[in-house]
Amino acid sequence: MKGLIVCAGKGSRLRPFTLTQPKTLLPVANKPILFYAIEKLADEGIHDIGIVIHPSQEKMICGAAGSGEKFGVSLTYMYQQEPRGIADAVAAAEDFIGQSDFILLLGDNLIKEPLKTLVDRLEHSAACILLTHVNNPQHLGVAEIKGTQIIKLVEKPRFPKSNLAVVGSYAFKPGIFDYIRALTLSDRGELEITDAIQRLIDSGERAAYAITSQYCTDVGTSERWLAANNWMMNEVYGEKNDISEDSTLVNCTVHAPVVIGSDCVLKNCTIGPYVSVMSGAHLEECHLAHSILLRDVTISGTGKEVLAGIFGDEASIIGSSAKGPIAPKIGGDQG
Incomplete structure (x- = not known):
């Protein structure tokens, strides 16, 4: 199994702090957010990791994370030329992934749930997605479930049919690339990973899920960055x-x-x-x-x-x- 971390977003909601460095290098408890994702994959025994970046980020992200030696992993860098959505970033890594199963993480997310939960449930599915209950599902990708499967995924619905949101941690078999290649741009002008998963479901393949009650957030605003910093400092340093x-x-x-x-x-x-x-x-x-x-x-x-x-x-x-x-x-x- 391989790991993939996507990092090419602009971080516009965190300006001016992201004018001088990528969002994924902003520190949480004095460590770049990206490093937590790398370490999480390494903790699961995943040592072949791809990182999708924008060319303008190469010097800073490659300079910070290097070849992966300090994490005990091998890092390979790929480029997303324009920020056209998560699925577009994943498409840039198709050659790297090859025929391997893989874990996909977003480089600006912090998730406490062990990745083993997703890995175990991928065995009998084409995909497995981490979900959590939220109070504002209309701002996120939302899942409808039936039994042990996801039956529908909608990105930022006006009228959500559940409060189960996708939190940026996925496991896929390599067949997901077939569905990504068939995508067209959404109303937001992006290739949505939720649309690719929905195509997979509509074709009759199984998309499993895991629901976490543990801490998870994207560090997408100043308020969430501060909250994540508080949480991580509690986790790492306590008293x-x-x-x-x-x-x-x-x-x-x-x-x-x-x-x-x-x-x-x-x-x-x-x-x-x-x-x-x-x-x-x-x-x-x-x-x-x-x-x-x-x-x-x-x-x-x-x-x-x-x-x-x-x-x-x-x-x-x-x-x-x-x-x-x-x-x-x-x-x-x-x-």
Whole structure:
């Protein structure tokens, strides 16, 4: 079995943070989202993994993930020239997949459910799709089920017939490419993977499913990115902190979980809970909680006011003056 991760999307809802790097390299608990997908496939014993990227992403994604050696896998890169949907991205990998069964993951998704659930149910099916109950099915791909099979899939229906949504984790036999090749563009101008699966179902083949109640999300907006960061920090660190030995903290109070990368200097700060700080930050006389700080962020002189949100590369807040990419946390507990 092979693995396939699609990464070629533009990440337009996460601008300005995606103007300088692909969405799949944005950090969650200080690790690129893409790395979680690679590690999840590796944990299932899948070591031959393809990654579909846009040519403009090659330098950054290949530079970050490399050949796969550090994950114990082999990575092969393929190109989707235009972002024309998931099925179009999968089509770019047909030669790589060959006659192998494969797991398809979306590079901006975090899913806790073990992939073994899908692998086991693929044995007697042409496809198996991970589903979850949601409150807003009209914004997602929605499945109708009967017994142990999916009988219908609709992408973003106006009037959903169930609240079971597709969450971006699939298992396929290689016959799926026959149905992808027959697709035409949807009303959204994309080749929809849900349409390919529906063609498979309509031809009489079996599409199985698994329903997960465990955490799953796409990191598609600032709000979901922050929520995913909180969840992953709970998963990885719990009541602990991870502070680089190359960073300096002077007279600081740290409320776990907090992760701080290399070459950071913090003075007279209160940090946490749920704060992840990439390298090169300079923080002084400030209070941060529920935040993601990318590289080389400077915050100084904001006093006891609790700051929460996303602070992009080289963003700065000096007293009441702010510049650079910043997305304040909206609503909820910031302390």
